[in-house]
Amino acid sequence: MVASCVGFVLIGALQALYGPAIPALRDEFDLSPSTAGLGLSAHFVGGVAGVLLFDRLYGRIGNRKILGSSYLLMAVGAVGFALAPNWPSALVMALLAGLGFGGIDYGLNQLFAVGFGRRSAAMLNILNAHFGIGAILGPAVIGAVGADHYPAVFLAFAAANLPLLLCLRGVRDHVPAPLSDEEFPEGTAVLRRSLASVLTMFVTLYVLHVAVEAGVGGWEPTHLETVGYGAGAAATATSVYWLMMTAGRFLVAPLALRFSAQAIITVSCAGMTLCLLLAAVPGLAPYAYGGVGLFIAPIFPTGLPWLNRAAPRARRAGALVIAASMVGGVVAGPTLGWAIEWSGVRAVPLLLCVVSALCLAATLWLTRATRTR
Template identity: 85%
Template sequence: MTDQPIAQLDSHPSPASPAPVFSRAAVVASCVGFVLIGALQALYGPAIPAFREEFGLSPSVAGLGLSAHFVGGVAGVLLFDRLYGRVGNRHILGSSYLLMAVGAAGFALAPDWPTALAAALFAGVGFGGVDYGLNQLFAVGFGHRSTAMLNILNAHFGIGAILGPALIGVVGSEHYPAVFLCFALANLPLLLCLRGVRNEVPLPGGAEDGGRGQVLGRSLGSVLGVFVALYVLHIAVEAGVGGWEPTHLETVGYGAGVAATATSVYWLMMTVGRFLVAPLALRFSAQAIITVSCAGMTVCLLAASVPALAPYAYAGVGLFIAPIFPTGLPWLNRAAPRARRAGAVVIAASMVGGVAAGPALGKAIEWSGIRAVPLLLCGVSALCLAATLWLIRATRSR
C-alpha cells in the first residue's frame, strides 16, 4: 500500500494546482536546510566548555543554551502552524531561515549569557519553522513518494548532527563564535532557492470524499493522542540511547574510547537507516515500516542488556528507529486529513519528548541502576510497538 497525497489545511483550502510543490533546486536547498538545522542543534553541546569559561557558568546553567533552543523550536512549530495556509510557503520558510541566521549570529556575538540565551531562543524559533515547514510540505508535495522523500530529508538532519560536533572538534570549542557565524551565513543562500517552492497550500488528500479521512470506530482525539504518544515515546528512546549509551557501556566494562565510538555509530546508523528505507517506502506502507521499526528496536534494546552484544545492539537501535519520525507524518495526515494542526502537535511533542526524556530516564536510573538502561528503554520501545498496532486498527481504511 502506497501513500496518497495529503495535507493539513485550514477550513478554506486553495484550489489545487498542477504545479509541483518543489523544483529540483528547491529540493536540494531543502536538504541543505535540514543539514543546517541538524548542525545547529548539535553545536551547543560541544561548545559548552567554552561557554562556561567565557561567561563563568556552572554545568547546569550552561546546559540552558540547548534548552532555550528547544523551547524556541516548540514555539516556532506552533507559530508557523498558525501561519500555514494563511501566509505563503516562501514567506514561512524565508522568515525561518532569517530567524536562524540572526539568532546564530547573535549567539556568536553575545556580550553576556542572558543575551546568548535570548539569541538561542530566537534561533530555535527559526529552527522550529524550518523543521515544521519542510516536513509539512514534503508530506504533501510528492504524492506516493512523500514517505520516501521525508526519509531522505530527515536523513540530512543526521548528516548535520554528525558534521556540527566534528567541526567544533576540528577548530576547538574556544572558536565556537566563528562556527556559529559561518552557520548564520550558510542560511542566506537558501533564500535564493525559495522561488522553486510553490507558494500556495496544496489541496488535501481525502478532500474528494468530503474529508472523512480514515479514522473509524475511534474518536479523532484518541487517534491524535496515540500518535502524540508514539512520537514522544520514540524520541525518548532516541534521546535516551544517545545520552546514556556511553555510560552504560563503560559500566559493563568497555573503555571510554569504545563507548564514545559506539555512540557515534548509533547516530550514524540513524542517518543510514533513513536513506535505506527511502526505496522501501515506495513498496511498503508507512504502517508496515513503523511496525517493523518498533519491533526491531525493541529486540535490539533487549539484546543490549547482554554486555557482549551491547555496542552492536545499540547500532541496530539506530537503524530501526530511523524511519519512525519521517514515516509517521504521511500516515498521520492521511488518517486525519482535516485535523489541520495534527502535524504541528506531533512535531512539537517530539521536541518536548526530547527535553523531558533526560530527567525522566535519569530518575528511573537512580532507582534501578545503570545496568538497567537498555531494559528501561526496551519497555518504552514496547509501548511504541503497542501504540503502532493500536493505530493500525484505529485508522484502517474502509
C-alpha cells in the same frame, strides 16, 4: 528539494553545536555545567514555539514567507549567540535561533508530507536523513577548529543559511489540497475511533520514540562504560548509533515506495525493542545500540504521511506531533535520569526497552484504528 535538504543539514548542525561548545561557554561566562546546558534547552523551547507559531501562520501568509523568515531568524539567532556579551543575551539568541529552527522543521516536514503524494514517506526519510548528516558534521567541525572558536563556527553557520533564501521560488505559496483517493489506490484511511483518540495516540508514539532516541544518545556511553568498555570505545559506539540512524533513513526510502507506513513503523518498533533487549547483554551492547539507531530511523519521517492520511481534516495534527517530539526530547532526560537513579545504570537498556514496547503497542493500536475499508 536540494535546498530543503541543505536546510535540514543546517538545522541538524545547529542542534548539535551547543554541546561541543559547552567547555568554551563555561570558561567565557563562568558557568556551571547545568547552567551551560541551558543553551540547548533554550533552543528546544524556541523550537516548540516556532512550530506552534508557524502552524498558526501556515496557509495565511504563504509558505515562502514562512520558510524565508525561519531561515533569517535562525541566522540572526546564530550570529547573536556567537557575539553575545553575556549569558542571558546568549540564551535569548539561542531561543531566537530555535524559533527559526522550529519553523524550518515544521514547514519543510509539512510540505514534504503533503507535496509528494505516494512518495511522501520516501521523500521525508531522505529529508530527515540530512538532519542526521548535519548532527554528525556539527560536532566534527567544532572538534576540528577547537571549542574556543565556537563563535566563528556559529557565524559560518549563519552565513550558510542566506543562500537558501534564493531557492524558495520552487516552493508553492499555498497549501495543497488534501490527497485524493486516486493518489492512494489502497483507499483513504477510515477512522474507527474518534479523531481525538487517534491524534492522542500519534502524539504518544512520537513522544515515546523520541524519548528512546534521546535516551540512547544520552546514556549509551555511560552504560557501556559501566559494563566494562573504555571511554573511547563507548564514544565510538555512540557515534555509530547516530550514523546508523542517518543511514537507516536513506535505506528505508526505497522501501517506503513499496510498503505501507504502518508496516514500516511496526517493524521498526519491533526491531528497536528487540535490539534494546539484546543491549542488556554486555558483549552485544555496542552492536545492539547500532541496531536501535537503524530501526528507530524511519519512525519520525514515515509517521507524518500516515498521520496526514489518517486525519486529513485535522490541519494542526502535524504541528502537534512535531512539537510533541521536541517536548519528548526535553522531558526524556530528567525522567530517565530519575529512573536510573532508582534502578542503576545497568538497567538503561531495559528501561528503554519498556518505552520501546509502548511505542509498538501504540503503533498496533493506530494500525487497527486507521485501517482502510
